[in-house]
Amino acid sequence: MVLGTYKEVVAARSTDKQIQKIAQDGGIVSALFCYALDEKLIDGAVVAGPTEELWKPAPTVAMTAEEVLAAAGTKYTFSPNVWMLKKAARQYGLEKIGTVAIPCQLMGIRKMQSYPFGVRFLADKIALAVGIFCMENFPFASLQTFISEKMGLDPNLVEKMDIGKGKFWAYTADDVYTLPLKETHGYEQNGCKICLDYVAELADVSTGSVGTPDGWSTVFTRTDAGETIFKAAVEAGVIETKAIDDVKPGLGLLEKLATDKKTKAMKVIDDRKAMGLPVPYKASSEKEDPLANI
Amino acid sequence: MSILARIKAFLGMEAKPEKEALEEEVEKVAEEKAKPRIGYIHLSGCTGDVMSLSENYDILAELLTNLVDIVYGQTLVDLWEMPEMDLALVEGSVCLQDEHSVKELMEVREKAALVCAFGSCAATGCFTRYSRGGQQARPDHESFVPIADLVKVDCAIPGCPPSPEIIAKTVVALINGDMDYLQPMLDLAGYTEACGCDLQTKVVNQALCIGCGTCAMACQTRALDMNAGRPELNSDRCVKCGVCYVQCPRSWWPAEQINKDLGF
Numbered sequence: 051m052v053l054g055t056y057k058e059v060v061a062a063r064s065t066d067k068q069i070q071k072i073a074q075d076g077g078i079v080s081a082l083f084c085y086a087l088d089e090k091l092i093d094g095a096v097v098a099g100p101t102e103e104l105w106k107p108a109p110t111v112a113m114t115a116e117e118v119l120a121a122a123g124t125k126y127t128f129s130p131n132v133w134m135l136k137k138a139a140r141q142y143g144l145e146k147i148g149t150v151a152i153p154c155q156l157m158g159i160r161k162m163q164s165y166p167f168g169v170r171f172l173a174d175k176i177a178l179a180v181g182i183f184c185m186e187n188f189p190f191a192s193l194q195t196f197i198s199e200k201m202g203l204d205p206n207l208v209e210k211m212d213i214g215k216g217k218f219w220a221y222t223a224d225d226v227y228t229l230p231l232k233e234t235h236g237y238e239q240n241g242c243k244i245c246l247d248y249v250a251e252l253a254d255v256s257t258g259s260v261g262t263p264d265g266w267s268t269v270f271t272r273t274d275a276g277e278t279i280f281k282a283a284v285e286a287g288v289i290e291t292k293a294i295d296d297v298k299p300g301l302g303l304l305e306k307l308a309t310d311k312k313t314k315a316m317k318v319i320d321d322r323k324a325m326g327l328p329v330p331y332k333a334s335s336e337k338e339d340p341l342a343n344i
Numbered sequence: 345m346s347i348l349a350r351i352k353a354f355l356g357m358e359a360k361p362e363k364e365a366l367e368e369e370v371e372k373v374a375e376e377k378a379k380p381r382i383g384y385i386h387l388s389g390c391t392g393d394v395m396s397l398s399e400n401y402d403i404l405a406e407l408l409t410n411l412v413d414i415v416y417g418q419t420l421v422d423l424w425e426m427p428e429m430d431l432a433l434v435e436g437s438v439c440l441q442d443e444h445s446v447k448e449l450m451e452v453r454e455k456a457a458l459v460c461a462f463g464s465c466a467a468t469g470c471f472t473r474y475s476r477g478g479q480q481a482r483p484d485h486e487s488f489v490p491i492a493d494l495v496k497v498d499c500a501i502p503g504c505p506p507s508p509e510i511i512a513k514t515v516v517a518l519i520n521g522d523m524d525y526l527q528p529m530l531d532l533a534g535y536t537e538a539c540g541c542d543l544q545t546k547v548v549n550q551a552l553c554i555g556c557g558t559c560a561m562a563c564q565t566r567a568l569d570m571n572a573g574r575p576e577l578n579s580d581r582c583v584k585c586g587v588c589y590v591q592c593p594r595s596w597w598p599a600e601q602i603n604k605d606l607g608f
Contacts, residue, residue: 130555130556132556134557152556159558167506168507169561174509241555342599
């Protein structure tokens, strides 16, 4: 099961024209948080918000739709959102917290919920964890290398970045620049190389562009809480859906990418074990499903 | 006897297949067998760990009335002689210059079937690691070590203090005979030399860090910052409780438990 446990998978997008315009793909994260804030299902959401430095995000607590939208769009570098969860509870006084997280961040959140050794009164305040598909993450300096050195672009002119169709994309007001993904290899953060999760298997709802056409997102509902909120958002008309079998390229591509990531990671895990280096995961020989995130 | 066997003997039962409601468990356990005898031993610590335990208002009365017998503990039980115990919760590190503490700890090991390092002082030494002595009333009291330095420890619950929830979860797991849940606590009995710098040496240096921020979130003294996606330690604030490394998703990974808790 390379796509993790899920209840339902659909193609979806926000019906809000403004969100469609600024979102990375289908605007699912923005739409869900705006809806959940409106309906008071969450008191606020920890998002990767903008900072003074362009393209360098920082964990931010969004309490209004406006603040959610200010954080729309993917940033391909670190935003340690888990760090902000405790502040959201303590300093902002939130009782029901939403957060957007990449797979490794969800691992930190879920481990904290199952084993809250030193984390007091936070585990049950995570009301909605939206996961995003993630192949790897880049240190900020790597992004600078792609944009400034390899593409010869002024980072200040870049309005959107994207990864898809085998390329790293940078959009300015007038032009589109691309870099073959091969050129980005070696610039990823190293910790990603043992990661066995592509599709945010531990989220309440996970989403990403792969599997659906431009302007749409693939959405998995995984937990009861995730299913309830997503269905309510669809019912309320803030998100529209299509059957995943009716769209191109469909689940096949997602399965392929998830399998590729897991297969590569298992090789690194097994190699590290052979060298005696620590790895928190089991070796291929130690588990039934060699690609399981265990 | 192995630790597992001893815990099972302590529970008087084999692992149950299904987790049942706590209240039902309380009645059942109370009916089925003698209540486990628990002792609470206070060495060099601030009492924060047992304070945290007492924050479990919803289960505390049931726990103390129906589930367990507190048979020993300063301020809890009017008893001078330490009795035989099924489980001893030891809070605080042990001072090597304090003969009473050393003697008490040795006696605990003798009288208790299971010894639990309860809280980071007992488990890792925590902030008492910084003691240099030279203070009234006993300037000679300067060497404070985790209890596992002197006696065999069966399980540890680190935290400064451990959260009320982890204490409640541990108690429920004990009641249910859920050994899978308790396994990390058994493993952590061996983690006695903790420091915020473990993040650098055991995670970042090992090419394991992914910059998620869980360590900085978990730090109970705000000794950690995240800088360029990596934890940055202010060692002046670190109390060496070990919680940052214990919570890190790249130190150990309880996948099965997480899937179970999520209903996967």
